Amino acid sequence: MVLDNLGKSIRNTLKKIARASTVDEKLVKEVVRDLQRALLTADVNVKLALKLTKEVERRALNEEPPAGKSAREHVIRIIYEEMVEILGEAREIPLKKHRILMVGLYGQGKTTTSGKLANYFKKRGLSVGLIAGDVHRPAAYDQLKQIGDMVDVPVYGRPGEKKAPKIVREGLEEFKHTDVVIIDTSGRHSLEDDLIKEIKLVGKVAKADEIFLVLDAAVGQQAGPQAKAFHDAVGVTGVVLTKLDGSAKGGGALSAVAETGAPIVFIGTGEHMEDLEKFDPARFISRLLGMGDIKALMETASEVMDEEDAEELAKRLMSGKFNLIDMYNQMEAMTKMGPLKKVFSMLGFVDRMSDEEVEALQRKLRDFRIIMDSMTREELENPKMIKSSRIKRIARGSGMGPDEVRALLKHYNQSKKAIKGFSGNRKLQRQLMKQLESGNLKM
Ligand SMILES: Nc1nc2c(ncn2[C@@H]2O[C@H](COP(=O)(O)OP(=O)(O)O)[C@@H](O)[C@H]2O)c(=O)[nH]1
Ligand SMILES: [Mg+2]
Incomplete structure (x- = not known):
């Protein structure tokens, strides 16, 4: 599971609360310390981790549990709420006819994610087409074609053609009766002017409804500034964080991107075409914390x-x-x-x-x-x-x-x-x- 270690250590903390005989200041302080340690170990920004735990402490010590809830349930609820708060609102990607432009630096997972998204929409009953807009990497077309074959989705490309806007224009014509058109693009090693220029140019032709920024979660908190730079430059409508599987820095990337205000819409959790999850902060945190288990535990904890x-x-x-x-x-x-x-x-x-x-x-x-x-x-x-x-x-x-x-x-x-x-x-x-x-x- 994604962020396995973070989940495990917070789950243990929640169990501690669920089993506690009383919720007192000492327990709250201990829990806050545990939480801080868990968040920092998962690379969450120090300031953010402190802000979150301070808020948990303040609310746990001052708020009265709502009617019918025990103090233990209330504290667990607070932790859950504050963690969801960090990740921001969920953004729904509608299942309808639209165009998606994939942007991001080199090697972040754009091409792989294009395939995963194609698979995602196809499985939900929409027709999908992929456009190979990466004109810089020699084998870029072959890679996308291979991925397209895997998920059984047609790929439009022109190996050898150097003008991305041209390919995109032709691809859109080819797929004009297709529901979801996903445009893969070139990356660079860093955010340079000519990359931005190219994206803007391609963007004009593509007239995409969605611009998805693909970011590798392994860069941790660095994902934040990267997301912000792209967001400012081309106005991304959604971020896909990839390689969250087994990334110790995933907590850092998730929280840093969320903080920039660029909505995280999907997460990549592996190399296979199925390894893509719709990102819903409440659901994600609920699963991470094992809220279902905790609830069951709480019901029986006294016995x-x-x-x-x-x-x-x-x-x-x-x-x-x-x-x-x-x-x-x-x-x-x-x-x-x-x-x-x-x-x-x-x-x-x-x-x-x-x-x-x-x-x-x-x-x-x-x-x-x-x-x-x-x-x-x-x-x-x-x-x-x-x-x-x-x-x-x-x-x-x-x-x-x-x-x-x-x-x-x-x-x-x-x-x-x-x-x-x-x-x-x-x-x-x-x-x-x-x-x-x-x-x-x-x-
Ligand atoms: N473990 C893992 N690997 C991924 C994920 N997404 C992409 N990759 C790998 O990252 C590498 C670069 O991906 P690619 O799609 O070519 O990146 P691009 O240069 O942005 O198009 C490939 O080896 C992918 O298999 C993911 O979610 N998890
Ligand atoms: Mg690529």
Whole structure:
């Protein structure tokens, strides 16, 4: 999928919100930090990323959720809305008789996209013709002809002819009864005067309804200035961002182009003729964030924790491995009242927890989290090494008393003992395994 990494990291952030017991300032700040990191990693402009996350933070902390919505749903909604906002409005390309002129620098994907568009319109029941207006690259006609054959669309061209306007004029005559005529043109290595001159000349003859600028997303934020320059010069009606597949800089290109006000109409997601998607910001972001999944998750979040997490934790418990990080996860799982509650009650950790007990556990968990934040990774993984001088340091660092740190360690040692007993108890393990396998862990 396009922008896979960005999607994954934001989806994880949203899941964090969906599973949170309460939405407080701490969670919002954490989410904002996560979001910033995800956006910057996807090459989104720093200023834009900060603007977006600031707005998310402001709205999440100040806006009341609308009636019938939980605070968690509301925060997720805000993130979604702000991300759609960055990408601007959707622009519909009508399915009717019209002419499209393709422009852009060399190698951006004009010819490939011409073929993809031909395929797109043809599949939707329109007749299509392609005109080979690139007169500079020697094999340009052959390339377009090959692509035309692939999607079964006629190609008009004059190999050897050096005047693009002439070819375009003849091509338009040839295709005068065709619904959609797509004109491929030459590019240059950079935006030079003579390229602009040529496009303007071809544009006059073509009298195109649409001028599509084709831009390679791999250039990242540089796509913005390029889009702007073309937009100012020839007035593009739509941008096609290509090579968004596997491009780490896709987030940068998308947001930068959107910011110029040139509407993104399609995105190219691969080398094949089918790899073209109509660009609809709301749909794109919704899919990127997995809004459908998040919604489903939210509906069940209060009862069930992520099955993968549950299995992972259960497996670790069975192996007898247990450090402070595991304990933290385990306690967190308990406060979620999730499937693991069953496991824990089997382990004799909890019988039945009342709401007050859950709340007390959550308070304890908050303290534990603060204390554990002051521990080093080494200490978390190997709590045995935490002796009195370390206890003092951790207490100072977390603003808690040494007694509270000791209480955490005591709780840890007790839990560890229980886990040890469990990992030595084959019968109990088999029982748990059976439940895991039957998928019966959910209560
Ligand atoms: N992965 C990927 N490659 C693409 C995409 N669009 C075009 N390409 C490739 O980019 C290269 C240049 O494309 P071309 O259409 O010849 O560019 P032009 O010079 O602007 O006409 C070709 O190798 C295409 O296969 C895309 O969306 N994804
Ligand atoms: Mg070309």
